[in-house]
Amino acid sequence: MGETYIKHKYDPILPQKDEWPVVKLSKSRKEFIRTVAEASKQSVLQITNNNIDLLKEELETTLYREKLRIKQNPWAVDPDDEQDFWRKVKSNLVQLSQDGSLNKTQKKKKYIEILDEITTRYAEEIASNFIHSHYKLTRRMVTYGFSRLLNAARVKGIKSIFSNQYTLQDKIQIVGETDQIRELASKGTIVMVPTHFSNLDSILIGWIISVLGLPPFIYGAGLNLFNIGIFAYFMNALGAYKVDRRKKNLPYLETLKTYSSEAIQFGVHSLFFPGGTRSRSGMIEKKLKLGLLSTAVEAQRANFQKGVDDVAGKIFIVPVTINYHFVLEAPSLIREHLSITGQERYYKESDEFSTSYKISKFLVKFFTKGSDISVSIGKAMDVLGNYVDTDGHSIDKHGRKINTSDYFKANGKVSVDVQREEEYTHHLGKRIVEEFHKINRIFSSHLLAFAAFQIIKKENKKMDLYSLLRLPEEDIEISYDSFKATCEKLLEEITELEAEGKVQIAPHMKEGIDKIIDHGLANVGMYHAKRPLVKNQDGNIVTQDLSLLYFYHNRLVGYELEKHFK
Amino acid sequence: MSSKSISNKKSIGVVGMGSFGTAVANILAAKNKVIAYARRAEVVEEINTMHTVDGSKIHEDILGTQDPEYLCKSCDTIFFMVPSAAFQEVIRAFSPFLYPYHMVIHGTKGLCLNLPEGKSLEEVAKISRKNILTMSEVILKETVVIRVGCLAGPNLAKELSAGQPAATVVASRFNEVILEGQRLLRNDKFQVYGNSDIVGVELSGVLKNIIAIASGALAGLGLGENAKGLLISRGMVELVYLGNALGGSLKSFIGLAGIGDLVTTCNSTLSRNYTVGFRLAKGEKLPDILNTMEEVAEGINTVRLMKAFVEGTGMRAPITENLYKVLFEDLKIEEALQYLMKYPFSVDVDFI
Numbered sequence: 068m069g070e071t072y073i074k075h076k077y078d079p080i081l082p083q084k085d086e087w088p089v090v091k092l093s094k095s096r097k098e099f100i101r102t103v104a105e106a107s108k109q110s111v112l113q114i115t116n117n118n119i120d121l122l123k124e125e126l127e128t129t130l131y132r133e134k135l136r137i138k139q140n141p142w143a144v145d146p147d148d149e150q151d152f153w154r155k156v157k158s159n160l161v162q163l164s165q166d167g168s169l170n171k172t173q174k175k176k177k178y179i180e181i182l183d184e185i186t187t188r189y190a191e192e193i194a195s196n197f198i199h200s201h202y203k204l205t206r207r208m209v210t211y212g213f214s215r216l217l218n219a220a221r222v223k224g225i226k227s228i229f230s231n232q233y234t235l236q237d238k239i240q241i242v243g244e245t246d247q248i249r250e251l252a253s254k255g256t257i258v259m260v261p262t263h264f265s266n267l268d269s270i271l272i273g274w275i276i277s278v279l280g281l282p283p284f285i286y287g288a289g290l291n292l293f294n295i296g297i298f299a300y301f302m303n304a305l306g307a308y309k310v311d312r313r314k315k316n317l318p319y320l321e322t323l324k325t326y327s328s329e330a331i332q333f334g335v336h337s338l339f340f341p342g343g344t345r346s347r348s349g350m351i352e353k354k355l356k357l358g359l360l361s362t363a364v365e366a367q368r369a370n371f372q373k374g375v376d377d378v379a380g381k382i383f384i385v386p387v388t389i390n391y392h393f394v395l396e397a398p399s400l401i402r403e404h405l406s407i408t409g410q411e412r413y414y415k416e417s418d419e420f421s422t423s424y425k426i427s428k429f430l431v432k433f434f435t436k437g438s439d440i441s442v443s444i445g446k447a448m449d450v451l452g453n454y455v456d457t458d459g460h461s462i463d464k465h466g467r468k469i470n471t472s473d474y475f476k477a478n479g480k481v482s483v484d485v486q487r488e489e490e491y492t493h494h495l496g497k498r499i500v501e502e503f504h505k506i507n508r509i510f511s512s513h514l515l516a517f518a519a520f521q522i523i524k525k526e527n528k529k530m531d532l533y534s535l536l537r538l539p540e541e542d543i544e545i546s547y548d549s550f551k552a553t554c555e556k557l558l559e560e561i562t563e564l565e566a567e568g569k570v571q572i573a574p575h576m577k578e579g580i581d582k583i584i585d586h587g588l589a590n591v592g593m594y595h596a597k598r599p600l601v602k603n604q605d606g607n608i609v610t611q612d613l614s615l616l617y618f619y620h621n622r623l624v625g626y627e628l629e630k631h632f633k
Numbered sequence: 634m635s636s637k638s639i640s641n642k643k644s645i646g647v648v649g650m651g652s653f654g655t656a657v658a659n660i661l662a663a664k665n666k667v668i669a670y671a672r673r674a675e676v677v678e679e680i681n682t683m684h685t686v687d688g689s690k691i692h693e694d695i696l697g698t699q700d701p702e703y704l705c706k707s708c709d710t711i712f713f714m715v716p717s718a719a720f721q722e723v724i725r726a727f728s729p730f731l732y733p734y735h736m737v738i739h740g741t742k743g744l745c746l747n748l749p750e751g752k753s754l755e756e757v758a759k760i761s762r763k764n765i766l767t768m769s770e771v772i773l774k775e776t777v778v779i780r781v782g783c784l785a786g787p788n789l790a791k792e793l794s795a796g797q798p799a800a801t802v803v804a805s806r807f808n809e810v811i812l813e814g815q816r817l818l819r820n821d822k823f824q825v826y827g828n829s830d831i832v833g834v835e836l837s838g839v840l841k842n843i844i845a846i847a848s849g850a851l852a853g854l855g856l857g858e859n860a861k862g863l864l865i866s867r868g869m870v871e872l873v874y875l876g877n878a879l880g881g882s883l884k885s886f887i888g889l890a891g892i893g894d895l896v897t898t899c900n901s902t903l904s905r906n907y908t909v910g911f912r913l914a915k916g917e918k919l920p921d922i923l924n925t926m927e928e929v930a931e932g933i934n935t936v937r938l939m940k941a942f943v944e945g946t947g948m949r950a951p952i953t954e955n956l957y958k959v960l961f962e963d964l965k966i967e968e969a970l971q972y973l974m975k976y977p978f979s980v981d982v983d984f985i
Contacts, residue, residue, distance in 0.1 A: 451733070451779070463777040465728065473733035474779065477809060478643075478709065486808045487780075494779065 077245075077280035080253045084199050087282035088256075088335040089306050093197040100194050103329050104187040107322040111182060114317065119175045123164070126181060129316040130156055136313050144293045152188065156181060182318065189322040193308050195285050201304035206277050209270065239271065242571075243444035243506060245279055248385055250457045251447050252281050254378045256334050258363045259284060260499055261387035262351060262507075263340040265394050272338060272387070273305050275442055285330060286338035287323075287359065324362050331366035331382060339363075341499060345396065347404035349621035351388070351503050355496040357489075364488050364495065367450045371472040371481045378459035381471065384452075384495065386445035386502040390573070392512040392590035394618075401618040405536065443506040443571060451491060452498025504625055508571045509561055511587030516619035518553045519545060519600055519608060521632040523616075536613050545608040555580050560628055570626060591619055644668045644696075645817060646708035648723060650676055651928065652790035653740055654714030655686045659794065660818055661712070662692035669695050670704050689794065705730035710738070710813055712784070713772075716929050717743020721771055728776045736810050737776070738803065740784040741768045742838040743931045744938050754937065759945035762879060765938060767835040782810040783831055784818075785838040785890035787897035789904070793823075800824035802890045804834035826889055833881030837891035840875055841898055842906045842932030843939065843953050844868030848899035849907035850959075850966050853914025864952075865899055867973075870982065871952050875939060878946060906932035913959065914966050936960060951976050 084090050092099060115121040133153050137145070163169075163177050251257060261272055269286070276284055288307035293299040308326060311319070331337055339359045342352035363382055370380035394400070446454050449471045453461040460468045474491065475481045522545055527535055558580065564570045575586055592599045597611035599619055610616050644666040647658040654669075661667050671677050679685055680697030698704055704711070705727060715723045720741050731737070745766040746754060754760070766774065769781045782805030793799060803814030803825055811827035819825045828834050844864065851860050872895070873886050885891055898904045902911075909930045912922045919933075940957040943950045955972055958964035 453777075465777075467729070467777075469733060469777055471733075476734040479734070484809055490806050491779075 076278060077249065079280040079282070080249050081282050084282075088333065089195075089197050089283050089285060090199060092285075092330065092333055092335050093195070096194060096196075099329070099333065100187070100190045103194075103322065103326050104183065104190040106329060107186040107190065107318065107325040108179070108183050110321045110325060111186070111318050112179070114321070119171065119178060122175075122178050122182065123160075125317050126156075126160060126178065126185075129185065129318055130160065132316050133314070140313055142291065142294055144290060144299070146192075156185065185318050186322050189314075189319050190326065193310070193323055193326050195306050195308040196303045197283070197285070197306040198304065201300065202283060202306070205301055205304040206274075209274055238439060239275075240439065240441040241275060241278065241444065242441060242508070244385075244446050245444055247447055247457055248444055249279060249281065251383045251385075251455070251459055252336060254459050255381040255383055256331055256366075257281075257284070257336040257383050257385055257447075258331065259336070259338045259385045259387055260341045260360075261338070262389055262503055263342045263345050264349070264389065264391060265345060265396055267395070268340070268345075268389055269305075271389060271440070271442070276338075282336065284336040284338040286340075287327070320358075324358065324365075327359055328362040328366045328369065331363060332369055334379075337363075341496070345400060347400045347407070349394070349397065349401060349404075349618035350624045351500070351507060351622070353500055353625065355499060357492045357496055360496060360499075361488060361492040364450045364492050367471065368475045368481065368483065368488065371475055372483070376470075376472055381455075381459050382450055383447040383455060383459065384450060384499065385447045386499050386506060388443045388445070388503055388507045390441045390443065390508040390510060392439070392510055393593050393595075395594070397592060397615055397618045398595060398612070401614050405533070405614065441508050441510075441573060443508050445502045445506040448495075448498060448502070450495055452495050505569060506571060507622075508573050509576065509623065510573050510590070511576060511583045512591035512619060513622045514554060514557060514561065514576070515584065515587035515600055516591055516616055517623040517628065518550065518557050519610065520616050520620035521629065522550065522553055523610075523613075525632050532617075536617060538613060540610055540613055543610055543613070544603070547602070547606050547608060550608045551580060551584060554584060556631065557628065558583070560631060561626075564626060642666075643709050644707050646670065646704045646711035647695075648704070648711060648713045648727065649715035650680070650686050650697075651714065651716065652794075653788065654712075655689070655691060656788070656790045656793040657712055657714055657740060657784070657818075658695050659692050660820065660823060662694045663820060664817060665694075667692070667695045668704050668707050669697050670701065671697060671699065674699060701727045702730045705732075705735070709734060710736045710817065713737060713739040713741065713768075715741060717741050717745065717768065717931055717934070718929055720768055721745055721775065724771055724775045731776045731778050733777055733779060735778050736780045736782070736813060737772055737778045738782040738784055738805075738810065738814055739768050739772065740788075742785065742835075742842065743768065744839055744935060745771050746938060747774075754941060758941060760938070760941045761945045762942075764945075765879065765942060767832055767839070769831050769835060780807050780810050781805060781831070782807070782814055783835050783838075784814070785834050785894065786826075787889070787894045789897065789901060791903060796822055798822045798824075800826060800889060800893075802826045802828050802834055802888065804828040804831040804885075804890070806831055828885055828888065828890070830882045830885045832879070833876065833885030834888075834890045836876045836879055836881040837872070837886055837888070838894060839931070839935055840872045840939070841868075841891070841895040842930075842935050843956060844872065844895060845898040845904055845906035846910040846913075846930070846932045846936070846960075847952055847956055849904075849910025849912075850914040851910075852902075852907075853911040854966060854970070861899065865895060868899075868952060869895065871950050874948065875943075875950055875953070878948060879942075905930040909933065919960055933960060 081087055111125065112122065115125055130153060137149055137153065159181055163174065169177070248257065259272070261268060269288070283306045285306040285308055287310040288302050290309045290311040292302055293309060310323060327337065341355040341360055343356035346352055363384065367382045449455055449461040451471060451474055453463055453469065455461050461471050463469050472481060477484070523543055524535060527538065558576070561570065561572060565572050576583055588600055588602060592615055595612070595615060597615065599612055599616040600608060600610055603609045642665070645661050646668050647654055647661065648670040650658065650669050650671045658667050658669050669680060671680070676686065677697035677699050680691065680695060684691055684693050713720070713723065720743065745768070747764050747766045748754070748757060769783055772778060772781050782803055784801055784803055786801040788799055788801050800823065801818065803811050805811050806829055815825045815827065847864055847868065848861060851864055869892060872891065873883060876886050877883065898907065901907060905926065905928055909922055909932065913919070936953060936957050939950065939953045943953065951973055955964070955969040959966055959969050
C-alpha cells in the first residue's frame with residue numbers, strides 16, 4: 068500500500084456486458100423472482116415451525132400492518148393496486164377461517180398459497196430493474212458532468228469547461244487493494260461494505276466501482292428515494308433493489324434477506340452499507356446492522372451446501388472507508404445524534420439534501436474549492452473475517468491456507484445451523500469494524516478537530532458532554548502555541564499507530580506541523596456557514612460551532628487517543 | 634445430532650491427564666472412543682499398557698498419545714484439561730493442527746496475562762481488561778478454532794472418579810457446542826447444564842479461587858461456620874463486581890459454576906487453593922508452601938492479576954487486595970481480617 072494514488076483508469080475486467088452478473092440476473096429476472104419468492108416462503112414456513120396456527124397469525128399480523136401502512140403512511144411510489152391486493156388477502160383469510168368443509172391439510176395448503184402470493188408480490192417489488200443503456204448513460208453523465216465542472220473551476224475561464232486537464236480522479240483519490248478486488252471480482256463474488264457518512268456515498272461508490280473496471284454492483288436503496296422520479300431513474304440504472312423501511316412484517320423481511328442472499332449466490336456483486344444509515348455522530352461505525360450481513364454468511368453456506376467448494380462459489384467481503392474533510396449533512400446529523408443520545412432539547416434542522424438546489428450548490432462548491440476525498444479499499448476477507456490471497460484462498464493468522472467450508476461443518480458435513488450463523492455474522496461485523504479502523508485515512512482536519520475538542524474538554528473537566536456543547540463559542544479560545552504543541556504530540560501518536568498498521572495517514576500529513584495546521588484549518592468542514600475551527604485576529608484558534616467540531620473530532624474516536632488528554 | 638448411524642465415528646480428544654482430565658476422559662469413554670494426550674512418555678505408556686493413570690484404573694477405551702497432530706486428525710471435538718500455567722504453551726503446540734471444523738471445550742480455571750511484548754506485570758503494575766485473557770480467549774487468539782466452549786462447576790476430580798452424583802456447566806456462544814458437550818458427557822450421575830455466557834462461566838471458576846484461599850485461611854485460624862458464611866457471602870459480592878467489570882453476566886455468577894463451585898471449594902479440604910490459605914494461616918510462608926505442592930494453586934496467580942486489574946480500573950475489592958498483601962507483602966492474616974471487619978460495607982446486596 069504505497070503513498071501513490073491510483074490515477075489511471077482500469078480496463079473493465081469483463082468487457083462484454085453480457086458477461087456481467089447483474090445483466091445475467093436481469094435477463095433471468097422472472098425465474099429469479101420465482102426462486103426468491105419460493106425460498107422466502109420456505110423460510111417463513113420454517114420460522115413458523117410448519118405450524119398452521121402460527122402461520123395464520125403471522126399472515127393476519129402482516130395484513131393488519133399493511134392496511135395500517137396504506138392508510139397512515141402512503142407514498143407516491145406505492146403501486147395503485149395495493150388496496151385491492153390486501154383486500155383480496157383479507158377476504159381469502161376470512162373465508163378460510165370460516166370454511167368448515169376443509170380438513171387440516173387442505174387448510175394448510177390454502178394458507179401456504181396466500182403466503183406464496185405475498186412473497187411473490189414482495190419479491191417483485193424488491194427486485195432491481197437494471198437496464199444497461201440507462202447504466203451507461205448515467206455513468207457517462209456523472210463522469211462528464213463532474214469533470215466539466217471541475218475543469219471550469221480549476222483551469223481559469225469559462226472556455227476551459229471543455230479542458231481535460233483535471234479529471235475526477237484528482238479530486239477523489241483511490242488507495243488500497245484495488246488490484247486484489249479486481250482479481251477477486253473476476254473469480255468469485257464481492258460484497259463491498261463501505262462506511263457511510265454522507266448521501267453522496269452511494270454515487271461516489273458507484274463511480275469508484277466503474278473506475279476500477281468492475282461490473283456494476285447491486286445494492287439496497289431506501290424506497291423513499293424512488294419517490295422522486297429522477298432518483299428512481301438513477302437508482303434503477305445503478306442496479307438498486309428497493310428496501311421499504313415501513314414494512315416490518317416477517318414475510319417482507321424474509322423476502323428481502325432472501326433476495327440479497329440469492330443474488331449473492333447467483334454471483335452478483337453487492338454493496339451493503341453495514342452501518343444501516345449514515346453515521347450521525349461522525350464516528351466510524353461501531354455497531355453494524357447484521358441483517359443484510361447475515362445474508363452473505365448464509366449465501367456462502369448455501370454455496371458450500373450445493374457443493375460449490377472452489378473460488379467461483381466464494382464470497383469476499385471488502386471493507387471500504389470514505390474519508391472526507393467535509394460532510395455536507397454534518398450539522399443536521401450531529402444535532403440528530405445529540406437529540407437522540409442526550410436528554411436536552413435540540414431543534415432538528417431540515418436535511419440539506421432535501422432540495423435539488425441545495426445539492427447543486429454543494430456540487431459546485433465541491434468542485435470549485437479544493438476539498439479532497441479519498442477512498443480506501445481494504446483487504447478482502449472471507450465471511451469469517453480471514454484475509455484471502457489473490458487466488459481467493461482464506462489465510463489464517465499463522466499464514467496457513469484454510470477452507471472456509473470447514474466453519475460450516477459438523478461431523479464432517481456442511482450443516483445448517485441458524486444460531487451458528489448468527490454468531491458468525493456477529494464475528495464478521497466485529498472484523499469489519501476492526502478493518503474500518505485500520506484503513507481509515509487520517510486527514511489534517513481530523514487531527515485538528517480532535518486536538519481542539521480534547522483541549523476544550525480537558526479545560527472543562529467537570530462538565531458532561533451536553534453541558535460542554537452548550538458553552539458559548541465566544542468564550543473559547545485556544546492559544547496557537549499550545550494548540551500546535553498538542554497537534555504535534557497527537558501526530559506523533561498517530562504516526563506510531565500507523566507504524567503498527569492500525570490506521571493510515573494521508574500524504575499531506577507529512578509536511579511539517581505548521582503546514583498541516585494551515586491545511587487542516589482551510590479544510591475542516593469548509594463549506595459550513597459556521598466553521599468548526601478558525602484562526603482569529605490574534606492568531607489563536609476559535610470555533611464557531613462546537614457541535615460541528617465534535618462531529619469532526621469523532622472521526623478519531625476508537626483509537627484510544629483520548630488517554631493522552633487526561 | 635444422531636451420530637449412531639455414522640460408521641466411521643471419530644474419537645473424542647482429551648488433552649492433559651491430570652486428575653480432572655482423567656476424570657473427564659473416563660466419563661467420555663463410557664460413550665465414545667477417547668484419545669488422550671499426555672506430555673510425558675511414561676504417562677502415555679502407563680495409559681496404553683496398564684490402563685491406569687497414577688495407579689488408578691481408567692477406562693480401557695482410552696488411547697494415550699504424545700502426538701498432537703495425530704490427536705487433532707482423529708478427533709473433531711477436543712477437551713483441553715491442562716493447568717492454566719501451561720495452557721498457552723499447549724494450545725500453541727496444537728494450533729498448527731487445528732482447523733475451523735474442530736470444536737474445542739476446555740476445563741481450565743485460570744487467567745492469562747496478555748501484555749505487550751517484553752513487558753512484565755511488575756513493570757506495568759496496572760492492567761486493563763484487554764491485558765487479561767480467559768482461556769477461551771487464549772484459544773481464539775492462538776488458533777483458528779471459533780467453536781469454543783468451557784466446562785466449569787463444582788467438579789472435584791476425586792468425587793467424579795468415585796462416581797458420585799455431580800453436575801457441570803458447558804458454556805459456549807454456540808448452541809451446537811453446548812449440545813455436543815451434553816451429548817458426550819451426560820450420564821445418570823452427571824448432569825450437564827448449558828450457558829451461553831462463556832466468559833461469565835469462565836470468570837466464575839477463576840474468581841472463586843480467591844475466596845477459596847481466604848476460606849482456607851479462616852479454617853487455619855480455627856474460625857467457625859459464622860465466619861465462613863460471612864466470607865462466602867461477601868466473597869460472592871466481590872466476585873460479582875469483578876466479574877461484571879471483566880464482562881461476565883450476573884446470571885452466570887449465581888449459577889452452578891459461580892455460587893455452586895464457590896460453596897464446594899470453600900468447604901473442601903481437597904482443594905489446592907483452600908490448602909494454600911490453610912497453611913498460610915498456620916504460619917507457613919508462600920514460597921515454602923508452593924515448593925511442597927504438586928499441582929499449582931490457580932488462585933495465587935488470580936490474586937496477582939486481579940490486584941493489578943483493580944488498580945487499573947479504580948475499583949475496590951477488599952478481599953482480593955488484602956489477600957494480595959498477605960501473599961506477597963507479608964501482612965499477617967489476623968491483621969488482614971481485622972481490616973476487613975472494619976471495612977465500611979454498608980449495603981448487604983446491591984448488585985441485583
